[in-house]
Amino acid sequence: MKKLLKRLIIDSATKHLYVSLYKGNQELTSYYKKGNNDHSEKLMPEIKRQLDTSNIQVSDLDEIIIGIGPGSYTGLRIGVVVAKMFGWDQDITVKEVSSLALIASSYDQEGFILPEIDARRGNSFLGLYKNKDNKLLLIEKEELTNLETYKTNLTCEFTVLSEGKPNITKILNSSVLREVKDIHTLTPNYLRKTQAEKSLETNK
Amino acid sequence: MIVLSVESSCDETSVSIIKDGTNVLSNVVLSQIDIHKAFGGVVPEIASREHIKGITYVFEEALMKANINKHDIDLVAVTKGPGLIGSLLVGINGAKAFALSNNIPIIGVHHIAGHIYANAIKETFKFPLVCLVVSGGHTELILMKEHFSFEKLGETLDDAVGEAYDKVARTVGLGYPGGPLVDNLAQQGTPTYDMPDISLGDTYDFSFSGIKSHIINTVHNLAQRKEKLNVENLCASFQKTVTDVLLQKSLKAIEEYDAKMFLVAGGVAANKDLRRKITEQIKQVEVIIPDFSYCTDNAAMIGVAGYYQYQKYTLDESMGLSGKSRVELK
Ligand SMILES: [Zn+2]
Numbered sequence: 001m002k003k004l005l006k007r008l009i010i011d012s013a014t015k016h017l018y019v020s021l022y023k024g025n026q027e028l029t030s031y032y033k034k035g036n037n038d039h040s041e042k043l044m045p046e047i048k049r050q051l052d053t054s055n056i057q058v059s060d061l062d063e064i065i066i067g068i069g070p071g072s073y074t075g076l077r078i079g080v081v082v083a084k085m086f087g088w089d090q091d092i093t094v095k096e097v098s099s100l101a102l103i104a105s106s107y108d109q110e111g112f113i114l115p116e117i118d119a120r121r122g123n124s125f126l127g128l129y130k131n132k133d134n135k136l137l138l139i140e141k142e143e144l145t146n147l148e149t150y151k152t153n154l155t156c157e158f159t160v161l162s163e164g165k166p167n168i169t170k171i172l173n174s175s176v177l178r179e180v181k182d183i184h185t186l187t188p189n190y191l192r193k194t195q196a197e198k199s200l201e202t203n204k
Numbered sequence: 205m206i207v208l209s210v211e212s213s214c215d216e217t218s219v220s221i222i223k224d225g226t227n228v229l230s231n232v233v234l235s236q237i238d239i240h241k242a243f244g245g246v247v248p249e250i251a252s253r254e255h256i257k258g259i260t261y262v263f264e265e266a267l268m269k270a271n272i273n274k275h276d277i278d279l280v281a282v283t284k285g286p287g288l289i290g291s292l293l294v295g296i297n298g299a300k301a302f303a304l305s306n307n308i309p310i311i312g313v314h315h316i317a318g319h320i321y322a323n324a325i326k327e328t329f330k331f332p333l334v335c336l337v338v339s340g341g342h343t344e345l346i347l348m349k350e351h352f353s354f355e356k357l358g359e360t361l362d363d364a365v366g367e368a369y370d371k372v373a374r375t376v377g378l379g380y381p382g383g384p385l386v387d388n389l390a391q392q393g394t395p396t397y398d399m400p401d402i403s404l405g406d407t408y409d410f411s412f413s414g415i416k417s418h419i420i421n422t423v424h425n426l427a428q429r430k431e432k433l434n435v436e437n438l439c440a441s442f443q444k445t446v447t448d449v450l451l452q453k454s455l456k457a458i459e460e461y462d463a464k465m466f467l468v469a470g471g472v473a474a475n476k477d478l479r480r481k482i483t484e485q486i487k488q489v490e491v492i493i494p495d496f497s498y499c500t501d502n503a504a505m506i507g508v509a510g511y512y513q514y515q516k517y518t519l520d521e522s523m524g525l526s527g528k529s530r531v532e533l534k
Contacts, residue, residue, distance in 0.1 A: 040293050044300045044523035058305040073249065074290045077256050078297050085301035088260040089274075184260050187253070196247040 005062040008047070008086070009168055012039045012079030013071025013099035013188075014117050016163055019046045021054050025169050028054045032165040039075045043082060059090050065168070065177065067099040070125035070142065070191040071117050080188045087183045094186060095177040098142060104129035105136055105171050106164025112139065114151070114160045119144055125191060126150050128158065136174040144191045206272065207279045207514075208302070209507030212295025213287025213315050214340075215239075215246045217258045220503035221270035221277070225511035226325055229270035231497075231504040234258045237381070244380050245370070252290035259298045266503075277308055281510025284312030285528040286341065292527035300523055309520035313510045315501075316342060316533050317354070319469035321509035322498040330464040330490065334457045336450060338478070339470030340366030340381075343410045343450075345457050346533070352516045354533045357457055358408025365446060366472050368412035372419050372442055376435050387475050390443040393436030397422060399445040408453055415445060447478045451485060458489055465490045474499040 004024035011018040017039050020030035029050045035042055051057065066083035069076045076099070087094035103115035110131055117125040127142035143150075147160075171177065180186045205225070211218040220231040236254045240246045267274065282299035285292055296312070303310040319342075320335050329351065337344040343360035363371070366383055373382025378389070400418050404411055419442055426433045458466055466489050468482060474496050482491060498505060 038526075040297060040526045041524055044297065044304065044525075048304055048523045057307075073252070074293060077252060077290070077294055081256050081259060081294050081298045082301040084256070084260055085263075085298050086305055088263070089302055089305045184264075187257055190253070194247060194249045194253070196243050196250060200242060 006056055006060055007063045007065060008061050009065040009166070010043070010047075010079040010083055011067030011099055011102050011166065012043060013067050013069045013076040014103070014163065015072075017042055017046070018067070018102070018166055019043065019050060020168060021050045021056065022168055025172060027168065030165075037075075039078045043078055047082070058086055061086070061090065061092050064092055064094045065171070066094060066096050066186075067102050068096040069099050069189040070119070070144065071099050073188070073190065076188045080186065084183060084186045087180070087186070094180045094183060096180055096186065097171060097177050098127065098189070100125060100127045100142055101129065101136060101138065101176045102166040102171065103161055103164050104131070105167040107131055107159060107161055112156045112158035114154070114158045116147055116160055116162050118162075119192075122146055124150075128154065134170055134173055136170055136176055138176065142191065205278045205511065206276050207281050207507045207511050208266070208277045209281040209313075209503040209510055210295045210299040211283045211318065211501055211503040211506045212255045212259075212291050213283045213285065214291060214501055215251045215254070216501045217255050217262050217295070218501065218503035219262045219266035220507045221266055221272060222504060222507040222511065225508055228325060228504050229272065230266045231502055232262050232266040232269065233502050234262050241380055244374070246288070248288045248290055251288055252294055255291055255294040259294060263298075263302065274306055277306065279510060279514055280308050280310040281313050281506050281513070282310065282525075283315050283318065283506050284525065285531040286315055287527070287529065289527060289529040292529070296525060296527045300525060304523060309522070310525060311510055311514055311519060311521050312525050312527075313506045313513060314531060314533050316344070316469070317352070317509040317513070318505035320346065320348075320467060321512060322469060322494040322502075322505035323467045323492045324508050324512070325498060325504065326494070327490070327492050332461055332463050333465035333467060334454065334461060334463040335467040335469055336454050337469045338365045338450065338472035340364060340370070342470060343412070345408045345453060347457065347461050351512045356533070358410065358453065360410040360412060362411050362413035363416060365410070365412055365450070366470075368416050368446070369472070371416050372439070375420050375423055376433070376438060383472060383475065386439045386443065387477065389436045390439040391476060393434065393438070393440035395441040395444040396434070396437045397441035399441050402445060402449050403452065408457060410449065410453070412446070415442065443477050447475070447481050450478060451481050454482070455486065458486065463489055465492065468493045471500050
């Protein structure tokens, strides 16, 4: 019999904090709630609670799936550093997934989905996905731009989605996961240089 | 007791392993200073990005150098603040994950308690003691009557002393960080320039914004009159005034509280003039100044402080622990 993988899934890139435990394709327990800039207080207690109620230790995990953004930087880093530390400390396979793909996965119907994460100053993190036969496909590469501008360049029918509980079964079914080969190199996908770096470049 | 400690409050990612509060088995510091130099100061978002890039390397090296088994670690101690919030949260959540992964209790340590306890690596504390905390973010005189009891006698009302050094360095066209640059030039000069009185009378409080403005005005006026500025002498004048006031208030506190020991803590403890003045002029009590490597931010100091904090409170703060950019030393 094939061993059922124990998986921990984390995404802290948006206002919503998502944590779940899976055994094979089966959800054991999950958390999906809007936070108040408090992912740092909420994430680790929630992971501990889920592990405790499922009688699983960190060292028992076979795989960690981490939403690597794009998204709100401080929140995003909290999930990524936890996944990185677990992966490094216990030598667990870590797979990264776009936080936009996680939002898109929540949409049940067939068709095009435009997941959107607020990036402030009138901009959003965006990417066009397609849901087909319970599989998620990235159609247009993710970028940081104005939502309305992005929309006018699209010719297809689509649904804009700013939140939604990730559908991990669909994520596992699609080709949106990327295995992290060297855990030390795991970092968030910021999709944007810092203001300081940009100013330094323009002043050169 | 073996403590693994983590410090990430500003621009150094550091992990240390310490046995019984004094024996530093490893103290790995990954400094970002060369990255921030290009920007003339620490850029918070860049600092946070660098912390998450480096954190597992630093953990790995600290464990390797200490040559211990992970299962021998009894406590994880991590800086809870004050500091840059984005930077703090990388260290705190990394430390929490490590603690949960290995079933080890965890506590949050005040950054300044860490600076103070860097001195406990060298000597056993004798109470009451007076500690002068001088860094880029702090200028405080603290009275300790026992372990982990901090009474603030006075503090800066405006800029921290390290901040004043950075601003003076910028005014006279030196680079960043300003402290060591101004200190080095001051060694080559004589204090010939007039400086304002910054003693604030009889209190234990400090103020450095007045002398900073005075320096800016002096440089400006000389430039207008097309007179030549002697940078070495200006640095020497500034440094003499500043170190004099630090020394004078420390002496007063030692006397008033009948201290048995005097400590210096924080990055500015590396200042050559300050070290010399203190060792030459404070003779009535035992004086401890940390080695240069423990003056700047490092995890060893957090581990030592964490060891004593845990002796006193034995409190596992567990997974709810979080960071704060501002937090009182209690
Ligand atoms: Zn410090």
